[in-house]
Amino acid sequence: MEDLKGKVAVVTGGAGGIGKAICHRFGIEGMRVVVADLDRAGLDETVAELREHGFDATGLVTDVTKRESLDALREGTLEAYGAVHVLCNNAGIANTSFGNVWEHENVDWRWSLEVHLIGVINGCAAFVPWMLESRHEGHIVNTVSGNGGIVPLPASAPYAVAKGAVVTYTECLWAQLRDLDARIGVSLLFPSGYTPGLLNTGIWNQSARPVEFAPSKPKPPRRGLELFMEQTRAAGREVQFTPLEEVADQVAVGIQRDQFWMIAPSDRSDMQIRARAESMIGRHHPTYMKD
Secondary structure (H helix, E strand, O other): OOOOOOOEEEEEOOOOHHHHHHHHHHHHOOOEEEEEEOOHHHHHHHHHHHHHOOOOEEEEEOOOOOHHHHHHHHHHHHHHHOOOOEEEEOOOOOOOOOOOHHHOOHHHHHHHHHHHHHHHHHHHHHHHHHHHHHOOOEEEEEEOOHHHHOOOOHHHHHHHHHHHHHHHHHHHHHHHHHHOOOOEEEEEEOOOOOOOOEOOOHHHOOOOOOHHHOOOOOOOOOOOHHHHHHHHHHOOOOOOEOOHHHHHHHHHHHHHHOOOEEOOOOHHHHHHHHHHHHHHHOOOOOHHHHO
């Protein structure tokens, strides 16, 4: 899908962080953008910013955990623009469950799985049939993470398990679309950039739990990025950030190149991938989890 100008893109979790950067980059490419997010205030603000830059953008409130909400997103997109060419399943929440896997409540697992995995499943279920029937050239980008997508961080299992499952789902999606000889590309986005550092996204922030996923007892507030920066500076080091525009650049370029693995070059990531593969081939214990 080399020419993005004039194409229609839908981005879930588009009101902030990486999603917002992707929407902005799509606008630069001359695409028409549907920003989907559960945060009405953030959604309105993002759409206003995109329009101030002269981009054609529409905002639709969307709950990715509900199939009917994704169906409504599809219909709203078609009503606004008459087509959809690119779907970015990007919505995510911060990990709020740390500790041993046997200590988590079912709602901890369900919240992460519903947003990160079922959100992707719902997005594809709502949009792929239309994309296939239209026979337009298209592309689907599912956002994952090195945490679970490459090697899980053991202390954040609900998040890592969901992201690992998205990798498998997306591999199956790619293979099945290839079997149909569909004109739809598929990619896995591992948020990363060319500038070494952290990604300052909303994933660091405390996420408000819907009532249906409320824990049985209050959990301590998550300070996330603020706490990490304090600890890093106390150790005499400065925190460096990777511009989110670099992640968005990988998405636009990756779509044009039909690139499945959207991940910036990284010696550390390559080392982790290799260590995990070698552990499996050699039937060894996963000692890479302790590195």
